[in-house]
Amino acid sequence: MTSHAAIPYGRQHIDEDDIAAVVAVLRSDWLTQGPAVPAFEAAVARAVGASHAVAVNSATSALHIACLALDVGPGDVVWTSPISFVASANCALYCGAQVDFVDIDPQTYNLSVDALARKLEDAHSTGRLPKVVIPVHLAGQPCDMQGIAALASRYGFRVIEDASHAVGASYQGEPVGSGRYSDITVLSFHPVKIITSAEGGMALTNDPQLARRMAMLRSHGITREPGEMTEAAHGPWYYQQTDLGFNYRMTDLQAALGLSQLAKLDGFVERRRALATRYDTLLAALPLVRPWQHAQGRSSWHLYIVRIPNDGKAGSHRQVFEHLRGQGIGVNLHYIPIHLQPYHRARLPDGFSLAQAENFYREAVSLPLYPGLEDADQDRVVAALEQALALLQAKS
Numbered sequence: 001m002t003s004h005a006a007i008p009y010g011r012q013h014i015d016e017d018d019i020a021a022v023v024a025v026l027r028s029d030w031l032t033q034g035p036a037v038p039a040f041e042a043a044v045a046r047a048v049g050a051s052h053a054v055a056v057n058s059a060t061s062a063l064h065i066a067c068l069a070l071d072v073g074p075g076d077v078v079w080t081s082p083i084s085f086v087a088s089a090n091c092a093l094y095c096g097a098q099v100d101f102v103d104i105d106p107q108t109y110n111l112s113v114d115a116l117a118r119k120l121e122d123a124h125s126t127g128r129l130p131k132v133v134i135p136v137h138l139a140g141q142p143c144d145m146q147g148i149a150a151l152a153s154r155y156g157f158r159v160i161e162d163a164s165h166a167v168g169a170s171y172q173g174e175p176v177g178s179g180r181y182s183d184i185t186v187l188s189f190h191p192v193k194i195i196t197s198a199e200g201g202m203a204l205t206n207d208p209q210l211a212r213r214m215a216m217l218r219s220h221g222i223t224r225e226p227g228e229m230t231e232a233a234h235g236p237w238y239y240q241q242t243d244l245g246f247n248y249r250m251t252d253l254q255a256a257l258g259l260s261q262l263a264k265l266d267g268f269v270e271r272r273r274a275l276a277t278r279y280d281t282l283l284a285a286l287p288l289v290r291p292w293q294h295a296q297g298r299s300s301w302h303l304y305i306v307r308i309p310n311d312g313k314a315g316s317h318r319q320v321f322e323h324l325r326g327q328g329i330g331v332n333l334h335y336i337p338i339h340l341q342p343y344h345r346a347r348l349p350d351g352f353s354l355a356q357a358e359n360f361y362r363e364a365v366s367l368p369l370y371p372g373l374e375d376a377d378q379d380r381v382v383a384a385l386e387q388a389l390a391l392l393q394a395k396s
């Protein structure tokens with residue numbers, strides 16, 4: 001046993017000016033629906049080059065209102081990646097639509113554009129084309145968005161980027177969120193992500209109508225703009241419900257934290273990138289697969305995922321995982337393929353299977369990675385991993 005504290009796989013980085021920003025809101029007139037939310041929206045939109053931003057209480061909510069704004073409903077199908085958090089798929093079900101999955105690329109672990117093209121060809125012949133495709137930038141590495149956009153215009157589907165991991169990432173030299181190749185981009189500010197607002201999310205778009213629609217859905221489907229009402233205002237008190245919306249609002253406390261964190265985004269990503277490069281070097285000689293990076297993208301390094309090849313020995317991946325956890329190294333697995341979740345499996349055809357996603361699941365381990373991870377902590381992770389792999393080899 002070691003006497004060191006446990007190392008988590010990820011954690012937030014909060015300093016005194018983040019705390020001061022939240023306290024300032026507590027002393028102000030507004031805890032919610034004040035000036036901090038629009039300020040945070042404007043700052044994120046400016047940082048990524050998007051025209052409109054709608055802040056909400058989570059990325060899950062953002063995915064929901066993004067699907068609704070694109071008219072996803074009963075009878076529609078939404079496609080996404082199986083290697084993601086369940087929220088990327090659940091948004092379709094919230095709208096009464098069905099969800100289907102496209103297998104991953106074995107190098108990037110993102111939704112495979114080749115698999116997407118093949119599946120679209122089949123769907124075209126059976127008349128079951130998706131209304132929306134949701135590519136997920138796993139670990140912060142951008143998907144092949146140009147390839148996806150080309151298929152979107154050929155087959156007529158809309159695109160929502162789930163960029164929950166990719167705040168601070170770029171693709172073809174432009175920040176993720178610019179919306180060049182999609183209709184809406186969704187960000188998450190959960191504490192484990194790149195920047196945090198405690199809970200929080202945002203939907204970015206360059207389409208003013210989609211932005212307007214999402215802003216209404218965020219707050220009960222209610223408007224106070226006379227131009228958006230179907231009848232004359234009854235008086236100065238009047239507001240009108242024009243759609244069935246929700247209370248998905250972000251508070252000013254959260255927005256103030258998010259805004260303060262945004263100022264540190266570049267530093268956070270730089271530190272994550274340096275740690276990833278350091279892992280690459282330290283792990284180079286070990287029998288595992290390190291993350292592969294596509295030349296067109298620049299990852300925000302939300303996750304550092306290695307694959308422990310099984311070589312047909314069932315259980316070796318689990319042994320490595322358990323050994324590391326036993327040493328106080330908070331490894332994790334991103335993700336259990338969504339189509340293997342019983343809730344989703346029950347809604348998919350019998351025997352539905354995706355070979356690449358399932359191979360990935362048998363081998364993947366996320367190593368600790370966050371801005372506050374010290375080089376010495378990282379050395380401890382590498383030493384424990386080395387030991388775990390040596391134990392495996394001794395057994396075989």
Ligand SMILES: *Cc1c(COP(=O)(O)O)cnc(C)c1O
Pocket residue numbers: 057058059060061084085087088136162164165187188189190199200201
């Ligand atoms: C974290 C995450 C979400 C959900 O984010 P919340 O802000 O917690 O709702 C959705 N998709 C992906 C890929 C995520 O990692």
